[in-house]
């Protein structure tokens with residue numbers, strides 16, 4: 001076989017290797033593009049899921065998206081990622097501090113309660129278990145602080161009143177009366193009932209809360225009251241733990257995912273650097289082989305020498321190309337591995353983000369809902385009315401606010417009991433909700449007072465509408481203790497004017513309501 005045939009074959013092999021090296025390089029390039037587009041996608045999904053968690057975080061994520069859209073340098077992207085990670089770390093630290101504070105409060109109160117003399121053993125035991133169970137629960141949201149501290153205060157009042165009774169009993173030496181069985185001061189019962197009415201916990205606990213409220217309407221003893229307190233403590237605590245299991249995990253996962261993405265970006269940068277230098281080393285090697293080949297040709301004395309030399313050099317080039325292909329293939333594998341890992345993290349974060357969003361929505365729904373009537377509460381009203389006011393000041397339209405109050409409601413409570421009062425509020429709330437169109441708004445402002453917002457309806461039509469509602473409520477067939485009872489409403493109403501803000505408009509309607517009450521009740525007064 002001639003040397004030229006060998007050289008031809010070598011050249012064919014060489015060409016194939018060159019082609020495959022070019023192909024591998026192209027794929028690598030494509031892969032890098034996919035990876036950076038996954039990263040961009042990740043950041044935009046991240047921004048979407050985290051939106052609303054914190055304004056500063058939203059802001060930084062928006063900046064990061066801009067950097068990515070402008071194809072800024074990886075260094076800038078990395079700097080922004082570091083800032084975001086720092087922000088998340090700061091968040092966890094603040095949250096941890098608040099949570100620790102909440103737990104300290106909870107424990108101090110619990111320990112204080114435990115120290116109280118004459119606490120029945122069973123209660124003391126339950127309290128101890130409750131306190132030790134919550135000891136390691138370092139996570140929560142701040143919304144639980146307020147009900148917990150209110151409940152603790154109430155509990156303390158109840159215990160102090162029990163101690164007082166015990167003291168009175170022993171000083172009067174009446175051995176047949178025990179503080180466990182004496183009935184409780186009605187103001188504590190009233191405050192506890194109001195607390196339970198306004199307590200926002202997951203709906204699964206509502207039947208238990210209702211049961212306790214019913215128990216409170218009968219003449220309960222101190223022991224039963226303290227048992228009820230403990231049960232409510234437990235409900236709040238369980239709700240708090242359940243809440244932690246979903247919402248809280250999100251921020252820390254977000255932080256962890258970001259750090260690992262940051263590491264992935266860092267690794268990509270350093271691998272790219274390393275691969276750049278490896279590539280240039282391999283290219284140098286190839287160049288040298290080709291230069292050597294040219295030199296070999298120049299220095300050759302005969303054709304035979306040339307062929308031998310070319311064969312020799314081709315072998316070197318082939319092995320250098322082989323090395324380059326293997327290297328690029330391995331790099332490709334490593335890249336796709338990292339890409340897969342990153343994708344997995346994005347998926348995980350997405351599903352946790354969805355759970356977090358759902359929980360936030362549930363919490364917002366709960367915090368905007370009045371527990372007793374299921375109408376919107378005062379917070380929902382404030383939110384709705386301020387939005388309408390912004391619209392109004394942008395382009396005025398007929399916007400009216402109605403404040404209404406049940407007449408002589410105290411009498412219902414006093415004559416037929418608090419439960420009858422609650423039922424009345426529920427029925428009237430449902431009637432109000434049914435009497436208005438979908439685009440109008442009604443909320444329970446507090447106690448026996450409701451607010452309504454009407455849009456695009458003039459004074460005459462509105463007064464007619466409100467009178468219809470008033471008569472409808474007056475005709476509701478309430479029956480308590482075999483007595484037919486009629487409940488009437490007084491209503492104050494006004495249209496918003498250009499110089500109004502939320503407060504002036506509300507006050508005008510409230511003054512009209514006051515007038516309606518003063519001048520005979522069961523009527524609508526327009527201001």
Ligand SMILES: Nc1nc2c(ncn2[C@@H]2O[C@H](COP(=O)(O)OP(=O)(O)OP(=O)(O)O)[C@@H](O)[C@H]2O)c(=O)[nH]1
Pocket residue numbers: 197372405406407408409410411413417418419420421422425446447448517521
């Ligand atoms: N059952 C029940 N009663 C409530 C609730 N919130 C407030 N109340 C009661 O509503 C009553 C309001 O009494 P007042 O402010 O004297 O008003 P009124 O008796 O309606 O008298 P007028 O407003 O002058 O017609 C009080 O007895 C409160 O205890 C609640 O959630 N449930």
